[in-house]
Amino acid sequence: MPSASAGTWSPRASADRVGTVKRYVKYRDFSSKVEEFLVHDKRPSTSLNYQHKWKRYRKWFKDNRHTISNPTVQKVAHFLVFLPQDCHLSTSVIKGYKAMLNSVLAIQGLDLNNDQVLRLIIRACSSQPQRPSRNLLPSWNLDVVLRFLTTAPFEPMRLSSIRDLTRKSLFLLALATAQRVREIQALSHKMSWQGQDQLVSYLPEFIAKTDTDAHSTPWEFRIKSLSTVVGSQDVERLLCPVWALRHYLHKMALPTRSRNLFLAVRCPSRPMSKGAISFLRDIIKSAHTSFPDSSRRELKVRAHDIRGIATSMLLRKNCSVPTILRAACWRTPSVFADHYLREIVRQEGDIFALGPVVAAGHVVD
Template identity: 55%
Template sequence: MSSLLHLIPGARRRMRSLQFRLSQFWDRQSDGDNLPVPWDFKILDDLQWWTLDHNLWLGQSLQLASPDVCLYTDASTVGWGVSILHDSVSGVWATHELSLHINLLELKAIRLGLLHFKDHVRGQTVAVFSDNATALSYLAKEGGTRSGSLNAEAQAILQWAEDHAVRILTQFVKGSANVLADCLSRQDQIISTEWTLHQEVCNLLWRLWNYPTVDLFATRLNFRLPNFISPFRDPMAVATDAFLYNWDHQNLYAFPPFPLIRKVLNKLRMARQTNVILIAPFWPQREWLPDLIQASVDTPRRLPQHIDLLGQPHVRKFHQALPMLQLTAWKLSSESFVTEAIPPELRNSCQKIADFLVFLRQDCRMSVTAIKGYKAMLNGVFALKGFDLSTDPVLREVIKTCSRQVQRPPCRAPSWNVDVVLKALTCPPFEPLHQASLRDLTKKTLFLVALATAKRVGELHALSQRVPSSSLSSVVGREDEERLLCPVRAVRRYLAATASASRPRSLFVSLRDPARRMSKAAISFFLQDTIKTAHESFPEELGPLFKVWAHDIRGIATSMLLWKNSSVASILEAACWKTHSVFVDYYLCDIQRQEGDVSALGPVIAAGDLVGPLPH
């Protein structure tokens, strides 16, 4: 029987029941050959199949099979998804299926997909694509002996395929490339590679820089042009893999995953008469920036930071970190990479760099020192190509103009409301303080101490048990001990809750291991979490929180003193600054009242001083 496994279709499957029973009741080394093994009717049916001559004469085709239909499947612990041709199907698991192993769920997803698309696959050779190697192995080997549940599911699939004249081929695909099925099986999950630009923004770019013909990096879920290239086989796509596609003599649109930007520039360098509209984050520290500038043929455009600029259509969610990306549109040309040692080429390159430096100054609001640093970096890169930028009069004039236009940054409003956080700290779960959990007590104490001392995260990390109480005792008297926003009250309660023989000398200790001091990352996380949690319970008029920094508390604490008409000297002393320029340039905030008066909540300590009502 074993000698015919590769010669007769379905032969291996007719041996699995016998092999599985032998593995359960018989050990080759410890048991003899005469050990009786119980059998069942399934084994009897499979053995009778071997006795029929027409089964033994079927034979295998020597010609390699090519698939007629491609079936992409994926499963998660929540649901499953299958895509085929221009159609797809998905579902969620029943309650009794949620506890099943993921390998079994992957096989179930394959079977459900075949059942749903039975009219498409009947009598066809079907290539099943999955990112689960175990599930594919059980199909390719027609079962197995290690898992009874996997073997039973594989046998059910193969029996159904035999009844419907379906030949199954298996093909492993990486999870990052199995995008469609992955989206269908995880319909609430954000996929990092599937962000898409708002169509209206794309249309504006098309009108500005001509309509491109192909979307290089897209799927059927997020394409922005009728012709798109998919990272995997898709009948709707014009090609598979943008880097294998011929870019010559075309106008293209590219919004690649950010790690692929270097490969995009390398591909563009090898292309001929090719124009590309590239969407990329403005990260000047990346090594591909000089090549991006060299390939640019027009001034880059900073994209508007609308909340719906980047989205994922399949989950209807939007990117929440647009300020960190600073997405920029670039018009690139492969002809810009042509290097010839002639003066016009040098003049064109200098003009591009001048436009880029103006872009850094006007759009990105970078300092003159930073712009000079970029000019020096670009000069070092172009020197390798025989170009000397240091003597160009245009670039010198750009630097001089930027130096004459030095301006103070505007007094900016913080991205969050301090009143909202303070009000939240006076309500459950933070109050009553003696009933608060250790986590909530830690968050409240951290925020009040950070506001009261205007210290950095690193300085909060270095505080000892005795410093805060003694340094704030002159500000908050005994009559204020029971005030809800008193930092001394919160610190004393926190020290009592965390007291132990193994407690370190530092003020804040780890929640997981009270014998260790709290890390800087944990302090920063708790401060941000306190701010975000407080804003979640208030109406949308407060605006979205794109990014919250723990360091913002230092600027708000010192700004509250300024609006109280405190002297600049007292502010500098509280924050340990030598000159007022640091405060004015980087920390001064325009604090506006949005949710009532702080004075109604009790005394508030900010940067070592008592702060009353702030101006409306």
């Protein structure tokens, strides 16, 4: 067994931070129980955040032609200086990078917490010009929108207009699948069943913009039903995406209908355009207008917000990062962490809070 000094280490640092921790712990002959305990000592959100930081750290090492399996305090110091000068990161974020690195390098015997130079670098960062940090709180309240969809003119659905039924079905499907607007537009109206759940697929000619030889979007996916988790008298049953799609398909069962799932409201023989899916933004704004006391923040609504909120709800449910990536067809955690991660707060007892909903392919309470 080699000594714990950083210069004698042979295990290769992998692209996965958790995998690297496993290698280092195993190399020091600790038991598998210790290994599993250490790799699960972080909350899912922290683990995702650390993986994103580890990816940037590895890239910096590669760009500077350093050997990542042979770190030194001097190299770490250089990296920490790179973060404010080139990436314009805040002091709190840089402290997070240092904590992430220490969670790995301390196993090698390289304790970053007690180095005076690193402390001075962190202190100096506070005097650097800072850019505003990204606000993770959505500007709109999901529960307000869901409550809005359980009231007239969306209920009862059999009496809803084509426009209102389209708006409701579209929103619930966007939340249930966490799909991009372009992907929702390319869904086929031909569906099948798997128990109480609905199987939805794309039109054969559709190719997702992120498809590559190594990564392709699943052609078919399942929409979960709420019928098995809510009672017939529960208000949440009105938010079942499968139930809404049944009503929508029944009302839009035209002999000359397009192959697309969603059709233009004014001309049902044609598919809904990408621009018309602005219904998603409209319904969010309408919901908050109907409940003016529900939000005092300025509404800045984007259709992609639904995708971010749906996947962030899985994180709140403690779903694994790979599960979240599969749900949204993302290749790397950094896409989620950088652009879609939201802080989801659903407080029990809130007048707008409802029970289970379907989000990103899962039933979330």
